Amino acid sequence: MFYHVTKKQLAYVNSLFKFICIKVVIFLSWWQSLIISYLVYTKVIVNHGDYSAALISIQLEKLLVCCQMLIMAVAFQFCFPIQDFMHRRRGLTAS
Numbered sequence: 196m197f198y199h200v201t202k203k204q205l206a207y208v209n210s211l212f213k214f215i216c217i218k219v220v221i222f223l224s225w226w227q228s229l230i231i232s233y234l235v236y237t238k239v240i241v242n243h244g245d246y247s248a249a250l251i252s253i254q255l256e257k258l259l260v261c262c263q264m265l266i267m268a269v270a271f272q273f274c275f276p277i278q279d280f281m282h283r284r285r286g287l288t289a290s
Contacts, residue, residue: 208279216274220267227259 198211234240235252242248 209274212274216267216270219270220263223263224260227263228256231256231259 198214202210231240231252235248238248240248240252240255243251
């Protein structure tokens with residue numbers, strides 16, 4: 196709804212792609228956390244030596260977030276180009 200109201204004022208910054216990139220990061224992090232928790236619950240991820248299943252799941256989640264951020268960093272280069280922020284904000288006026 197916010198996008199539809201402001202799409203004319205924010206057309207020059209391609210706000211839809213920026214919104215989608217941010218949502219991908221949030222939802223992928225949430226889903227992978229949910230899946231890893233389910234894997235611990237179903238005992239697919241179990242204790243291994245001195246490492247508990249909880250510790251393994253936390254470290255696995257951190258590894259996946261790092262890999263995800265590497266991929267998203269490339270996507271952010273295209274979704275958040277510096278040119279969008281170097282120009283004066285067109286169409287937005289302070290009231």
